[in-house]
Amino acid sequence: MDNLGTFLSVLSQGLPFTIIATVAGILLTIVLSFVAGLALMSSSKTVRVISRIYVEGLRGTSEVVQLFWIFFALPVLVGFQIVPLWAGILVLGLNHGAYGAEIVRGAVQSVPRAQVEGAIALSMTPAQRMCRVILPQAVVEMLPSFNNLFIQLLKSTALLSFVSINEITRQAQQVLVPRFNPQAFQIFLLLLVMYLIMSLVITAIMRTLERVAAARVGRKPSARSRSQATGAGIA
Amino acid sequence: MPSVEKSGADPMIAFDGVEKRFGDNVVLSELSFTVAPGEHVCLIGPSGSGKTTILRLLMTLEKCDAGTITVGGTSLSHMEKNGKLVPADEKHVRDVRKRIGMEFQQFNLFPNMTVRGNLVEAPTRVLGLSKDEADARAKELLDLVGLGDRIDSHPTQLSGGQQQRVAIARALAMRPDVLLLDEVTSALDPELVAGVLKLLSDIGSSTDITFLCVTHEMGFARDFSDRVMMFDGGRVIEDAAPEKLFTAPEHERTQAFLHAVVDR
Amino acid sequence: MNVWDWNFAGQIIPALLNGLRITLIATVLGSLIAFVLGLVLAILGRGPRPVRIVVRAIVEFIRSTPLLVQVYFLFFVLPAFGVVLPALTVGVLALGVHYATYTSEVYRAGIDAVPRGQWEAATALSLPRTRVWTGVVLPQAIPRVMPALGNYVISMFKETPLLIGIGVLDIVGQVREVGGQSFRYVEAYTLAGLLFLLLSYPASLAVRRLERRRAVR
Secondary structure (H helix, E strand, C coil): CCCHHHHHHHHHHHHHHHHHHHHHHHHHHHHHHHHHHHHCCCCCHHHHHHHHHHHHHHHHCCHHHHHHHHHHHHHHHHCCCCCHHHHHHHHHHHHHHHHHHHHHHHHHHHCCHHHHHHHHHCCCCHHHHHHHHHHHHHHHHHHHHHHHHHHHHHHHHHHHHHHCCCCHHHHHHHHHHHHCHHHHHHHHHHHHHHHHHHHHHHHHHHHHHHHHHHHHCCCCCCCCCHHHHCHHHCC | CCCCCCCCCCCCEEEEEEEEEECCEEEEEEEEEEECCCCEEEEECCCCCCHHHHHHHHCCCCCCCEEEEEECCEECCEEEECCEEEECCHHHHHHHHCCEEEECCCCCCCCCCCHHHHHHHHHHHCCCCCHHHHHHHHHHHHHHCCCHHHCCCCHHHCCHHHHHHHHHHHHHCCCCCEEEEECCCCCCCHHHHHHHHHHHHHHHHHCCCEEEEECCCHHHHHHHCCEEEEEECCEEEEEECHHHHHHCCCCHHHHHHHHHHHCC | CCCCCHHHHHHCHHHHHHHHHHHHHHHHHHHHHHHHHHHHHHHHCCCCHHHHHHHHHHHHHHHCCCHHHHHHHHHHHHHHHCCCCCHHHHHHHHHHHHHHHHHHHHHHHHHHCCCHHHHHHHHHCCCCHHHHHHHHHHHHHHHHHHHHHHHHHHHHHHHHHHHHHHCCCCHHHHHHHHHHHHCCCHHHHHHHHHHHHHHHHHHHHHHHHHHHHHHHC
């Protein structure tokens, strides 16, 4: 493992991109998940349909295709190039936001009807009902699925290597492997471990949030492992 | 403790110093009793007293922590190898277990097979009967339990009482020497209970099968059994013929239990 | 330069279909591996403690790391061990192993859902271990989880474009070449996207309907 130092330093040069893409992607995902998720339950049919088209369209097509479309087709249509990293973040957010919308919808609809009726009986406005009663309870349900989704997003940042963004996978595959081909095993193993560590960090954060959110609604967080939140066919 | 033994015969079932723990909870301790071949024994007592555990130990669904269990003279937990006693292997346990059949509270028929499938499964796979032999046996037993016309039905199409009767036929298809009944009528609607109990009585009187039943049906216990054992806290409190135990129980725990159960 | 040229769009359809053939092959073969290997992992996951821990560790490792990196890993590392395979084969293997970790969880849930009484009744009848699995447990577990398995097949279908990283000419691979040659990207990628949608959306609806029907029963 003589070149370990070299490998680590080269891969680390890609880390800022991976981390920025992940964090910004997660933020965009959260925003879109709630906007589209709540829109799916809107009383306006138009809003529901638009949201449904977004959700099915983004979920039904391949993320790689979306990436290439934003990178190569969109500039032709709008006349300018988007900065690669932002284009990548846009795709990550749009794609995972579509899956997140279903998570939000499912969780909100799983709040017992009795809770909603109790809030109505107390003359709360729809906005108050949503913010003070429904969402706090729904959020506890959402967190395990979002944990999976965010890790999925982290894994998707590797796709950005296809469009010249120098995140860690590109560093490994384009920079290190051509020069150190015999040591491909160590290089990729190192790369995998880096992703594993970042996954664990995400899970640790989400588990803490789960505890906090559950405590705020007077519940203990469910002991279920990540594996049980495999609903909605998220790969 | 008095025990009724048919003179001269080796016991069919023998528990000797059996102990069973679940974590810190000692469910059975120093349990010793025998059941003679062909005897009908009912186990009564409050929930959690260890009655079901005894059946589960016999059925090898659990392993005892101390003591030995013998069925028909052969140990369930140990076997002889080169003249020495060693812990039994899976094959030995299966061989001994083949002589025992069990009925469950939830019937546990296999929903992915028809009634016929349920009945022929074990005889063909375990006893090595041919399809025709197993089929013939299945028909015979279903007629015995009064469900001959339902042989190609699905378990889900049958009532609880019918399912339990099919389950009984399924166990009988293995020609067991011992039949364990675990509260077999507790999950049934009241009007179906009598039918199942009558069937069991008929089987009891027409075969040599040794019965060990856990039941809450005191009337059945009184009529069906040669011997009743009252359990509490993992120990046998009283062990006597039903006429005696039900009319003149000696132990006050038995008296209290019967008082609470019978005077409902 | 006009944005959309219908002529060009028509010209790339053969390329799209060629790519589709490869995509479908990868999906079908990858799914088969995932179904079989996943079941093996699920059954091993109920074995003795050391085996359980090893299986759990491998599954978590694979699930927490990108499929693309696993594809690269196999592609670059296998030759070092003397195993030289065509890119599509490597891709299918990577897809199969990666998704096996997901299907194993699905199988596990299905097996856990089989009531304990079924195991006990099978034991009471002294059925041999393999028969308990093949005759009683799996026939009850697997039909229950088919919708979830179906969803993973659809997911795999949408992830096959990853394989362009090792030179496989699937839908996206073909379209990227054609688009790159003529510098026309809008038709190329839009049609590619629509092709995925055209196949995955109805499949998704079918799986959802299957799920609903099972829930009713």
